[in-house]
Amino acid sequence: MRSLIDILDLTPAEIGDLLDTADDIIARPDAYAHLCDRKKLATLFFEPSTRTRLSFEAAMYELGGQVLGFSEASSSSASKGESVSDTVQVVSCYADIIAMRHPKEGAPMVASMKASVPIINAGDGGHNHPTQTLADLCTIRRQMGRLDNLTVGFCGDLKFGRTVHSLISALSRHTGIKFVLISPDELRIPTYIRDDVLAHSDATYVETDSLEAAMPELDILYMTRVQRERFFNEADYIRLKDSYILTPDKLATAKPEMAILHPLPRVNEIAVAVDNDPRACYFKQVLNGKYMRMALILMLLGIERPAK
Amino acid sequence: MIIDEIHNGIVIDHIRAGGAMELYRILGLEELSCSVAIIKNATSSKMGKKDIIKIDEVIDLDLDVLGYVDPGITVNIIREGERVQKFKPTLPERVTNVIKCKNPRCITTTEQELDHIFKLTDRENRVYRCIYCDSPAKRK
DSSP, rough: OOOSSSSSSHHHHHHHEEEHHHHHHHHHHGGTTTTTTTEEEEEESOOOOOOOHHHHOOEEEEEEEEEESSGGGGGGGGGOOOHHHHHHHHOOOOOOEEEESSSTHHHHHHHHHHHHSOEEEETTTTBBBBHHHHHHHHHHHHHHSSSSEEEEEEETTTTTTTHHHHHHHHTTTTTEEEEEEOOOOOOOOOOOOIIIIISSSSOOEEEHHHHHHHHHOEEEEOOOOOOOGOSHHHHHHHHTOOOBBOTTTGGGSTTTTTEEOOOOOOOOSOOOOGGGGBOOOHHHHHHHHHHHHHHHHHHTTTTOOOOO | OOOOOOEEEEEEEETTTTHHHHHHHHHTTGGOOOEEEEEEEEEEEEEEEEEEEESSOOOOOOHHHHHOTTTTEEEEEEEETTTEEEEEOOSSSEEEEESOOTTBBGGGGGGGGSSOOOEEETTTEEEEETOOOOOOOOOO
């Protein structure tokens, strides 16, 4: 029985297969509408995350399945002190697959060691969020037609942004990748990503604090939010939050086919005026996230792609 | 200083100087009823100074723990006054309940019954990471 805890649990070939399934779902959604009839997804959200939960629920409904669960810890037995291990063993009796969001890092892994059904990590603190990475990869491949030979810029909070770390880990396994890491000094990529991931891959990288200087060479621009909750000091947050705001002016030097991604929600790091630019892909990314979650649910439940 | 030869037992040699007490604690040697000698700052031609532990009984040693704490040590098994086995422990792939995860956001901080398990992620630099949250083990 498989679970998905970390994006690196999947081989590049398996990710390629999921991307193919997502493309097929987009091409012929009706063929998938009843593949999960009578199957149930439990969404165990120990902290609120409306958009991720809705994405999982929409994914399961579009496969013909049903959904049960809770959307915050206060409405679960966790508020009575029940352990994650016990909760998932109980829920395993009711559901065929579980999507779990938890504030503690490693909680979904603990769940996967105890549950008798597949666990999908829907985000564990600042640690992993593999289905967001699947959404990112799907968007990149659908926009650019490939996952190799790309120059990928990450801009904003590269220190705390778990989506950045996961996407770097996943793309590092492809050939011809160059990362341009754009951030203020305080929010540079953590040392362990440099030492454990980048140093062991063929990918190259440069670090810069200038979005404008990096813009002309980028195939992908991945914007991130500078999150208030990651700072201990309010003054630091206020000083840095507006460091990197993407506006139509700054896009003047960008390649015409560049894709702009953002894991959302945004605050002000992408001006609303950019939404009308054909390079803006962040709402497509949301939709792609649902298709990838559909593909993932099918894979973990062992349901084959329907014959054409 | 003279410490009696042991007839049947284990000599843990080439412990880095100052490391014997940590090893004594982690191996749980205080639980033993037999004689245990800790020799600190013994002269060593290779290391300058070293620590040695002598255990007057052949017990089951957790070799993973030995490898994690100090992969440079040598273990000698003594039977009938003769050394019958000599080996160096290797760096283990995993260590369980030897180190605790210090990340306050790790699930192990709230679920007390969980084993604290660390896996080797970088053999060259002896880096171990928590299997739950990936935080690196903090060495003394």
